[in-house]
Amino acid sequence: MTRTDAVQMFLLSAFWGVSFLLIRYSGEVFPPVWMALLRSVFGALVLYAALRLGRHTLPPARLWKPLVLVALFNNVIPWSFFAWGEQTVSSNIAAIINATTPLFALLIGLSLREARLRGPVIAGVLLGLGGVALTVSGGLGGGHATVQGVIVLALASLGYAIATTIAKRTLSGLDPVGLATSQLTLSALMLLPVALLGAHPAALTSRAAVSVIFLGIVGSGLAYLLYYGLLARVSPTQVTAVTYALPVWGLGWAALAGEPVGLVSLVGVVIVLAGLGLINLPTRPPRVVPST
Secondary structure (H helix, E strand, O other), X not given: OOHHHHHHHHHHHHHHHHHHHHHHHHOOOOOHHHHXXXXXXXXXXXXXXXXXXOOOOXXXXXXXXXXXXXXXXXXXXXXXXXXXXXXXXXXXXHHHHHOXXXXXXXXXXXXXXXXXXXHHHHHHHHHHHHHHHHHHHHHHHHOOOOHHHHHHHHHHHHHHHHHHHHHHHHOOOOOHHHHHHHHHHHHHHHHHHHHHHOOOOOOOOHHHHHHHHHHHHHHHHHHHHHHHHHHOOOOHHHHHOXXXXXXXXXXXXXXXXXXXXXXXXXXXXXXXXXXXXXXXXXXXXXXXXXXX
16 A cells, blocks of 8 residues: 555545534534435535546446445435434444444345354454444433434444445446446435425525535545545455544544543444454465375
């Protein structure tokens, strides 16, 4: 990995990490569906510019069904649900709940027999879930989370895991920038009628407006470009390590914004990271016995 790659991974983790706080600020004015819609629109504009400048290609029309499903589970549902859940859950706890995504992905892989159950994996899943449970219990006890909000955020994380599974099975080998552009475009198209028929934004504030624009341009559009650019140069395992930093960034940004960050949350983050580390331990190759 080059120094440039390392800097881009740092920026990617910071962009995604600050998204939880930006969602909270945007939610002061924008209803959840509107927030997800604007995030999709601004992100898509960035990606369309990259598509034209980089001469990337959109996915073929025959793949519209899996494309719609990935946009639904990776953008429409999670982005709406995170905005909804953070109405009653602090942004730092939301960032930690987001760390359940790889746990859900593993459980889906096991159910589809696409992953193998090993001792470290079992321990990692239990540790990860235990860390999230500890953090959530602290939030519930301290008044920084509600049961409904936690369930909504967990469902959003499950949506990310489902989208990852669908994309691996049906959308491998496509131009990544074209794939991301189509995702956000389809997401915006699905969200638009729901947003128009539902509750509309309240009186606009500069903080909410800047937050939702930054969330779309930086937290979605530029983040996707960094992510897929890194995948073209760095191993998927190294890029996936970015997700480990998101709970840490979530706590850091929340603390800077004045959100209470308790000792329970800090301990929970450490436990979650330990669990994710165990899940992603490299497997040992089978020992070859020399023939005699």
